[in-house]
Amino acid sequence: MSDKWFxxxxxILRVDLTRGVIWKEPMKKEFAKKFLGGVGYPAKxxxxxxxxxxxxxxxxxxxxxxxxxxxxxLCPGSGSFSACFKSxxxxxxxxxxxxxxxxxxxxxxxxxxxxxxxxxxxxxxVWIGDGDAEIRSAEHLAGKSVPDTETILRREVGDYExxxxxxxxxxxxxxxxxxxxxxxxxxxGRCGGGAVMASKNLKAVxxxxxxxxxxxxxxxxxxxxxxxxxxxxxxxxxxxxLRDTFMDGTMGFMEIMDETGDLPTKYGASNHWGKGGEMFxxxxxxHLIKGNACFSCNVGCGRYSEVxxxxxxxxxxxxxxxxxxxxxxxxSLNEDIEAAIRANYICNSYGMDTIxxxxxxxxxxxxxxxxxxxxxxxxxxxxxxxNSDAIVAMVEKIARRxxxxxxxxxxxxxxxxxxxxxxxxxALHVKGLEMPYHDPRTAKTLALxxxxxxxxxxxxxPHQTQDVVHTPEWAKTLVPYGLPKPPIDGYxxxxxxxxxxxxxxxxxxxxxxxxxKFHDWTxxxxxxxxxxLSDTVGWNISDVELLKVAERVFNLQRCFxxxxxxxxxxxxxxxxxxxxxxxxxxxKKEAAxxxxxxxxxxxxxxxxxxxxxxxxxxxxxxxxxxxEVANQLNI
Amino acid sequence: MKAxxxxxxxxxxxxxxxxxxxxxxxxxxAPSRAAxxxxxxxxxxxxxxxxxxxxxxxxxxxxCPVPGxxxxxxxxxxxxxxxxxxxxxxxxxxxxxGMVKLDPITMKAxxxxxxxxxxxxxxxxxxxxxxxxxxxxxxxxxxxxVVGRQ
Numbered sequence: 001m002s003d004k005w006f007x008x009x010x011x012i013l014r015v016d017l018t019r020g021v022i023w024k025e026p027m028k029k030e031f032a033k034k035f036l037g038g039v040g041y042p043a044k045x046x047x048x049x050x051x052x053x054x055x056x057x058x059x060x061x062x063x064x065x066x067x068x069x070x071x072x073x074l075c076p077g078s079g080s081f082s083a084c085f086k087s088x089x090x091x092x093x094x095x096x097x098x099x100x101x102x103x104x105x106x107x108x109x110x111x112x113x114x115x116x117x118x119x120x121x122x123x124x125x126v127w128i129g130d131g132d133a134e135i136r137s138a139e140h141l142a143g144k145s146v147p148d149t150e151t152i153l154r155r156e157v158g159d160y161e162x163x164x165x166x167x168x169x170x171x172x173x174x175x176x177x178x179x180x181x182x183x184x185x186x187x188x189g190r191c192g193g194g195a196v197m198a199s200k201n202l203k204a205v206x207x208x209x210x211x212x213x214x215x216x217x218x219x220x221x222x223x224x225x226x227x228x229x230x231x232x233x234x235x236x237x238x239x240x241x242l243r244d245t246f247m248d249g250t251m252g253f254m255e256i257m258d259e260t261g262d263l264p265t266k267y268g269a270s271n272h273w274g275k276g277g278e279m280f281x282x283x284x285x286x287h288l289i290k291g292n293a294c295f296s297c298n299v300g301c302g303r304y305s306e307v308x309x310x311x312x313x314x315x316x317x318x319x320x321x322x323x324x325x326x327x328x329x330x331x332s333l334n335e336d337i338e339a340a341i342r343a344n345y346i347c348n349s350y351g352m353d354t355i356x357x358x359x360x361x362x363x364x365x366x367x368x369x370x371x372x373x374x375x376x377x378x379x380x381x382x383x384x385x386x387n388s389d390a391i392v393a394m395v396e397k398i399a400r401r402x403x404x405x406x407x408x409x410x411x412x413x414x415x416x417x418x419x420x421x422x423x424x425x426x427a428l429h430v431k432g433l434e435m436p437y438h439d440p441r442t443a444k445t446l447a448l449x450x451x452x453x454x455x456x457x458x459x460x461x462p463h464q465t466q467d468v469v470h471t472p473e474w475a476k477t478l479v480p481y482g483l484p485k486p487p488i489d490g491y492x493x494x495x496x497x498x499x500x501x502x503x504x505x506x507x508x509x510x511x512x513x514x515x516x517k518f519h520d521w522t523x524x525x526x527x528x529x530x531x532x533l534s535d536t537v538g539w540n541i542s543d544v545e546l547l548k549v550a551e552r553v554f555n556l557q558r559c560f561x562x563x564x565x566x567x568x569x570x571x572x573x574x575x576x577x578x579x580x581x582x583x584x585x586x587x588k589k590e591a592a593x594x595x596x597x598x599x600x601x602x603x604x605x606x607x608x609x610x611x612x613x614x615x616x617x618x619x620x621x622x623x624x625x626x627x628e629v630a631n632q633l634n635i
Numbered sequence: 636m637k638a639x640x641x642x643x644x645x646x647x648x649x650x651x652x653x654x655x656x657x658x659x660x661x662x663x664x665a666p667s668r669a670a671x672x673x674x675x676x677x678x679x680x681x682x683x684x685x686x687x688x689x690x691x692x693x694x695x696x697x698x699c700p701v702p703g704x705x706x707x708x709x710x711x712x713x714x715x716x717x718x719x720x721x722x723x724x725x726x727x728x729x730x731x732x733g734m735v736k737l738d739p740i741t742m743k744a745x746x747x748x749x750x751x752x753x754x755x756x757x758x759x760x761x762x763x764x765x766x767x768x769x770x771x772x773x774x775x776x777x778x779x780x781v782v783g784r785q
Contacts, residue, residue, distance in 0.1 A: 076651075183675075218662040292647050297647075
């Protein structure tokens with residue numbers, strides 16, 4: 001077998017910031033085949049190299065910035081990079097994916113993965129240029145915003161086309177949901193990767209490469225690519241149901257989410273707001289400048305917008321996305337989209353997750369309403385539903401860890417412990433990750449996804465399971481893999497176990513290939529994905545085999561969490577989300593989740609996990625070819 | 636004979652044209668070897684996200700000191716004859732658009748050849764931001780793109 005790699009570069013760059021040492025390692029073909037890239041190969045590294053129980057903000061944590069075999073190629077949506085680490089927000093498996101063009105550039109510079117470990121004594125950044133790397137001082141960048149950091153670094157390395165990932169002031173303040181930012185406004189947003197970077201005294205990684213990414217079978221590959229491109233362009237005559245809507249950005253979905261009871265409102269008291277469509281129209285008509293795409297994306301869901309006049313004047317900048325707008329509007333009943341655009345801008349400049357940030361603010365409003373937070377703690381900020389002044393003010397306070405912002409900057413789980421009273425029961429999170437903006441009560445398969453996703457309460461890693469209910473045209477593409485024929489009853493609690501597993505593993509295939517998940521709905525079916533992968537890397541991998549790799553990675557990450565102490569009880573979802581919404585059109589008894597434990601049993605059963613503990617069985621791990629993991633866990 | 640033009644408003648900066656260009660020429664993904672580029676935006680006021688193309692003006696052709704190393708072909712593209720090119724770089728120096736370069740592998744001049752009359756970038760742009768048009772239609776769009784670049 002030839003040693004030449006296709007798709008993959010075949011190299012890992014390692015940086016020990018404690019010793020200031022840089023070295024290169026070859027990628028292992030065995031692991032690449034077994035786990036692929038993205039969040040797969042790094043799961044193996046972190047499983048092998050991280051000691052259980054370490055403090056995520058200590059020098060013992062490692063941060064891996066990773067690409068996949070399809071990153072940077074013509075496979076649509078190949079612009080992302082993945083960040084993998086132990087999360088300072090949840091103390092378990094942390095992963096997040098950032099768009100833009102940093103990931104592809106890392107491959108053009110000659111590396112698939114960048115593994116960062118240790119802690120530098122002084123602030124530094126890492127410069128990677130065409131196969132070489134060095135650690136440079138970043139003392140002059142302390143406290144700089146994300147856009148300033150990027151602009152200064154591009155000038156400093158003397159190449160305006162170099163690509164930057166960096167942290168902003170929120171990261172430096174160790175806000176536990178600080179992001180790793182790239183391309184000014186693209187975020188590897190969730191789980192606090194930015195705080196991990198900051199804990200290593202690492203401000204940025206700048207990369208520039210002039211190399212190439214060859215594929216094993218160029219002609220077949222180009223046929224695959226054109227087939228996928230055609231599918232995206234030819235909707236509704238193809239299996240790419242959401243391309244047209246995505247062209248309007250994720251905000252294009254806000255009205256439909258609102259109408260179908262998928263939009264958490266007033267800190268999850270309801271799942272319908274009634275103003276989602278209006279938010280989209282305002283953004284489109286008054287603030288949108290232009291659509292924007294990540295590298296190699298034929299969907300271009302990114303936004304570029306501004307607020308020209310008024311209180312919330314905001315310069316042209318990326319976003320806002322659906323999650324961000326939902327976070328700063330419906331969740332806290334704020335009807336001022338301009339304040340949401342401003343909040344988005346502040347979060348991006350400071351480098352902070354908009355989902356968690358808006359969440360903790362709405363949480364604080366809920367707690368204040370109940371009288372659990374005294375005015376003396378708030379420096380004059382009037383926490384009240386719909387008060388846009390308070391929301392924007394609190395965003396800045398969190399980013400600077402100023403006053404009460406310091407408490408919220410630790411995330412909802414820790415903040416609830418500090419606030420006390422009934423706050424811990426009110427807090428909407430799983431494993432410490434704040435709830436995002438989809439509601440599990442009208443598509444109950446999402447409840448299982450929220451409970452069992454390895455990074456905590458997430459709607460998208462590994463996949464948006466609620467979409468089997470909301471997008472039946474797409475669900476049809478998963479019928480060959482065992483999904484029941486759509487339509488699928490969103491209120492049903494039975495049969496959600498296998499559905500959740502199939503959709504999660506389907507989503508995981510995207511994560512380990514290095515492809516943005518949105519392309520699952522825009523023409524890149526599992527079959528097409530497997531074909532493109534095979535023709536890229538030159539190994540024959542069927543769609544079913546690809547799903548198996550995804551299942552292996554999902555289980556390995558689960559085992560990482562088990563090693564950190566995660567058990568069945570940690571897969572529970574908050575009580576409030578098991579009750580029917582308190583108001584709105586979906587406030588009816590079938591919207592209550594009555595048998596979540598039963599749903600969990602069914603899910604564990606199909607996953608091959610022990611029902612009592614939630615730990616994967618030895619039999620399952622052996623079947624997946626990771627016996628050594630079972631041995632290490634003593635199961 | 637047709638001309639390659641851009642419609643900047645429609646460009647979302649995905650760079651699929653860049654990838655298709657390099658794949659068409661070298662059967663690999665190599666933005667550094669592509670003959671089309673996309674200038675991406677910088678925040679806070681400078682809004683640019685558009686392809687930059689070779690307009691086949693021929694300044695490079697006039698600058699080339701080697702007879703026959705650059706010629707205008709039947710579809711109107713100025714093309715490099717690699718076997719004659721010495722890699723002196725005078726064409727690179729002469730191009731006001733930054734669209735002629737020395738290929739990092741061959742070290743010979745490298746530029747857009749309109750793919751022999753079927754530009755891969757146009758056929759694959761997902762947003763319709765590139766077009767290959769008759770000269771009269773092209774002229775109008777070119778004027779617009781010049782105004783837009785102020």
